[in-house]
Amino acid sequence: MSSRPAQLRYRGEADCRRSACRRATRALDVALLDSTIARLLPSVPRPLVERISRRYIAGPTLADACRTVARLNAEGREATVDVLGEEVRSVEEALAIEAEYRRVLETIEAEGLSSNVSVKLTALGLKLDFARCRAGLEAVVSDAAARSNFVRIDMEDSSATDETLELYSELRGAGHENLGVVLQASLRRTVADVRALAPLRPNVRLTKGIYVEPPAVAFGEFEAVRANFVKALEELLAAGCYVGIATHDEWLIGEGLRLVQEHGLERDRYEFQMLLGVREELGETLVRDGHRLRIYVPFGEHWYEYSLRRLQENPRVGGYIAADTVSRMLPGGGSRRPSSSR
Numbered sequence: 592m593s594s595r596p597a598q599l600r601y602r603g604e605a606d607c608r609r610s611a612c613r614r615a616t617r618a619l620d621v622a623l624l625d626s627t628i629a630r631l632l633p634s635v636p637r638p639l640v641e642r643i644s645r646r647y648i649a650g651p652t653l654a655d656a657c658r659t660v661a662r663l664n665a666e667g668r669e670a671t672v673d674v675l676g677e678e679v680r681s682v683e684e685a686l687a688i689e690a691e692y693r694r695v696l697e698t699i700e701a702e703g704l705s706s707n708v709s710v711k712l713t714a715l716g717l718k719l720d721f722a723r724c725r726a727g728l729e730a731v732v733s734d735a736a737a738r739s740n741f742v743r744i745d746m747e748d749s750s751a752t753d754e755t756l757e758l759y760s761e762l763r764g765a766g767h768e769n770l771g772v773v774l775q776a777s778l779r780r781t782v783a784d785v786r787a788l789a790p791l792r793p794n795v796r797l798t799k800g801i802y803v804e805p806p807a808v809a810f811g812e813f814e815a816v817r818a819n820f821v822k823a824l825e826e827l828l829a830a831g832c833y834v835g836i837a838t839h840d841e842w843l844i845g846e847g848l849r850l851v852q853e854h855g856l857e858r859d860r861y862e863f864q865m866l867l868g869v870r871e872e873l874g875e876t877l878v879r880d881g882h883r884l885r886i887y888v889p890f891g892e893h894w895y896e897y898s899l900r901r902l903q904e905n906p907r908v909g910g911y912i913a914a915d916t917v918s919r920m921l922p923g924g925g926s927r928r929p930s931s932s933r
């Protein structure tokens with residue numbers, strides 16, 4: 592029905608199939624290289640890790656996060672701020688994270704920044720005490736509502752999916768409208784979750800999912816995850832949900848653009864989302880074309896432990912970062928700019 596926006600469909604279908612074959616034959620080598628990078632990381636000097644991480648993490652303090660958000664806002668991007676600190680070990684630590692989120696919301700308002708917040712439930716004590724976690728989340732969500740702001744619950748590994756969706760549904764049922772959730776296209780259950788949540792018309796960030804999960808729980812094939820992403824997105828849009836299309840995969844961005852166009856959605860009825868420092872040229876194209884783009888901005892004192900854990904949990908991310916870092920060191924690297932699409 593609609594013609595596909597050419598500028599972001601860099602790869603056509605045949606191209607995608609060819610690259611899927613190439614990917615399959617190279618997959619083993621790449622996986623080995625990625626896990627080697629992840630294993631070697633703890634021996635990489637901390638200042639070097641810090642230099643590389645600087646691109647992906649705003650810094651240790653809230654002031655660092657605010658500076659980053661202000662810069663993004665000036666470039667036409669919105670933000671969502673994440674306080675690093677998942678898997679807390681005590682209720683006191685969970686309370687400290689809750690207090691930090693309230694400080695973030697207060698500062699966003701005071702500085703007139705365009706940003707909401709993203710919260711990991713394990714950082715609010717999900718694995719320690721469900722009731723405590725619920726109370727902490729409700730306090731943050733109420734604080735955000737008083738400031739006309741919004742809270743997104745990040746999705747963690749599949750051991751937390753049931754409780755996360757339960758808490759989300761409970762708080763929405765209790766009348767908290769300024770609360771969103773994340774669904775992961777890599778999980779086999781996701782389309783069923785979309786259908787179960789549909790009566791709430793949830794505000795959903797749709798991602799591939801970063802955690803390495805067992806085959807019984809998640810699709811392993813790259814193309815199966817993509818297909819499930821498109822299916823979940825179709826169902827979310829058909830149910831009238833606001834979706835944050837969170838991916839750096841150009842093909843999926845093209846599919847997202849096709850679907851929002853097919854649904855005749857105005858620009859304020861959906862958004863794209865990306866991680867800080869990742870595929871900035873793609874983001875620039877989206878913003879230039881008038882789409883809303885939100886950037887995920889993590890900050891916190893424990894950036895080093897967070898970076899190492901993330902990279903070791905999912906070696907593929909280490910491979911992406913190594914490839915990106917090397918390409919920036921090559922002549923012309925990092926200065927690529929997309930051609931104008933207008």
Ligand SMILES: Cc1cc2nc3c(=O)[nH]c(=O)nc-3n(C[C@H](O)[C@H](O)[C@H](O)COP(=O)(O)OP(=O)(O)OC[C@H]3O[C@@H](n4cnc5c(N)ncnc54)[C@H](O)[C@@H]3O)c2cc1C
Binds near residue numbers: 747773870915
């Ligand atoms: C705003 C946002 C919020 C997210 N929240 C969650 C969440 O709550 N729970 C969850 O499980 N996952 C979350 N994710 C991560 C997501 O699930 C994917 O793991 C991640 O986005 C990579 O998948 P992709 O769709 O970009 O496609 P991929 O095919 O993995 O990546 C496409 C290209 O993007 C680049 N790239 C992707 N990721 C990185 C990276 N980390 N560093 C450097 N380059 C990279 C590479 O060039 C890669 O080739 C989030 C992602 C975004 C953008």
